[in-house]
Amino acid sequence: MKIYFAPLEGITGYIFRNAYCGIYGHIEKYFAPFISPSEKCPMTSRERRDIAPENNTGINLVPQILTSRSDCFIEAAKELQTMGYREVNLNLGCPSGTVCAKGKGAGFLPETLALQRFLDDIYAFSESVNMKISVKTRLGYYNPDEFYDLVDIFNAFPVSELIVHPRIRSDFYKGEPRKEYYAYALEHSKCPLVYNGNIFTRKDYDDLSGVFNSSPETIMTGRGLISDPSLADKLKGFTSDTDFVKFRQLHDTVYHEYQKIMSPDINVLYKMRELWSYWQTLFDGKDRDIKHLMKAKKYAEYEEAADRILQN
Ligand SMILES: Cc1cc2nc3c(=O)[nH]c(=O)nc-3n(C[C@H](O)[C@H](O)[C@H](O)COP(=O)(O)O)c2cc1C
Numbered sequence: 001m002k003i004y005f006a007p008l009e010g011i012t013g014y015i016f017r018n019a020y021c022g023i024y025g026h027i028e029k030y031f032a033p034f035i036s037p038s039e040k041c042p043m044t045s046r047e048r049r050d051i052a053p054e055n056n057t058g059i060n061l062v063p064q065i066l067t068s069r070s071d072c073f074i075e076a077a078k079e080l081q082t083m084g085y086r087e088v089n090l091n092l093g094c095p096s097g098t099v100c101a102k103g104k105g106a107g108f109l110p111e112t113l114a115l116q117r118f119l120d121d122i123y124a125f126s127e128s129v130n131m132k133i134s135v136k137t138r139l140g141y142y143n144p145d146e147f148y149d150l151v152d153i154f155n156a157f158p159v160s161e162l163i164v165h166p167r168i169r170s171d172f173y174k175g176e177p178r179k180e181y182y183a184y185a186l187e188h189s190k191c192p193l194v195y196n197g198n199i200f201t202r203k204d205y206d207d208l209s210g211v212f213n214s215s216p217e218t219i220m221t222g223r224g225l226i227s228d229p230s231l232a233d234k235l236k237g238f239t240s241d242t243d244f245v246k247f248r249q250l251h252d253t254v255y256h257e258y259q260k261i262m263s264p265d266i267n268v269l270y271k272m273r274e275l276w277s278y279w280q281t282l283f284d285g286k287d288r289d290i291k292h293l294m295k296a297k298k299y300a301e302y303e304e305a306a307d308r309i310l311q312n
Pocket residue numbers: 006007008009010011032033034064091093094136165173196197198199220221222223224
């Protein structure tokens with residue numbers, strides 16, 4: 001079984017990836033949150049810092065590109081190639097209003113003719129320089145049945161891996177994934193497939209075999225790995241319990257590393273709050289301390305609350 005760490009913009013940047021990879025491991029590939037190239041600039045300095053090889057040592061990282069312009073994609077991919085990357089991922093899933101309004105992410109999916117021309121261009125480029133392009137997609141924009149045509153479209157290209165998040169744009173990240181459409185892909189896709197969506201527990205993974213007749217060989221998970229960082233160990237059968245010693249190490253590493261690159265206190269605390277919005281499910285009965293932690297404005301208040309939660 002292979003596990004890929006999903007990209008979560010604002011959360012799984014290089015600080016989190018390094019901390020996670022050093023403490024937990026067992027992840028075959030990490031996908032970086034998207035870079036959004038423009039005509040003038042293939043990537044901003046912030047985007048470059050996130051994927052710079054020196055900030056990702058020992059991490060098998062795949063950068064992701066969000067655009068509907070093949071020239072911008074190719075310029076960014078060239079730059080990534082000079083940085084040493086051999087695979088890039090195309091984002092066809094982002095549901096955000098501003099992104100979709102520009103015809104990017106999930107907003108590109110209904111433009112099937114433009115999408116085919118775009119794929120023609122980027123795969124001609126990738127074949128010429130021997131670079132892999134994987135695709136992360138939703139089922140469609142308006143209707144999941146758009147997926148039938150999309151599978152045919154992807155089948156015409158050497159998509160190195162097709163990561164399917166079986167939802168449509170208006171689903172955002174809510175509700176049950178439409179797994180029956182992934183089952184369709186298993187039957188009809190010529191591309192190697194990766195399943196993504198709502199794997200939070202070992203049971204969630206095991207249940208997939210009931211729908212697909214066998215467990216997916218490769219999965220991508222995001223919120224599940226953030227919420228319970230021991231999830232990869234559990235899925236691979238190394239443990240059935242959440243390891244709170246490792247959890248504390250992860251917490252402390254991320255917290256201290258953010259302090260090195262951010263100020264004032266509150267900016268670091270915003271970052272930690274976002275993580276705690278996922279982590280709080282691990283700490284039943286600590287609601288009061290979590291409430292204090294979420295309200296903390298200074299490191300001292302935060303640390304006091306974090307210590308109370310993480311003790312034992
Ligand atoms: C806060 C947040 C940020 C995300 N950022 C990205 C991104 O940059 N690129 C991308 O392809 N998907 C992004 N996603 C989607 C995730 O990669 C993933 O497909 C989604 O969360 C479903 O998988 P999960 O149920 O395992 O979390 C984001 C999701 C969330 C909740």
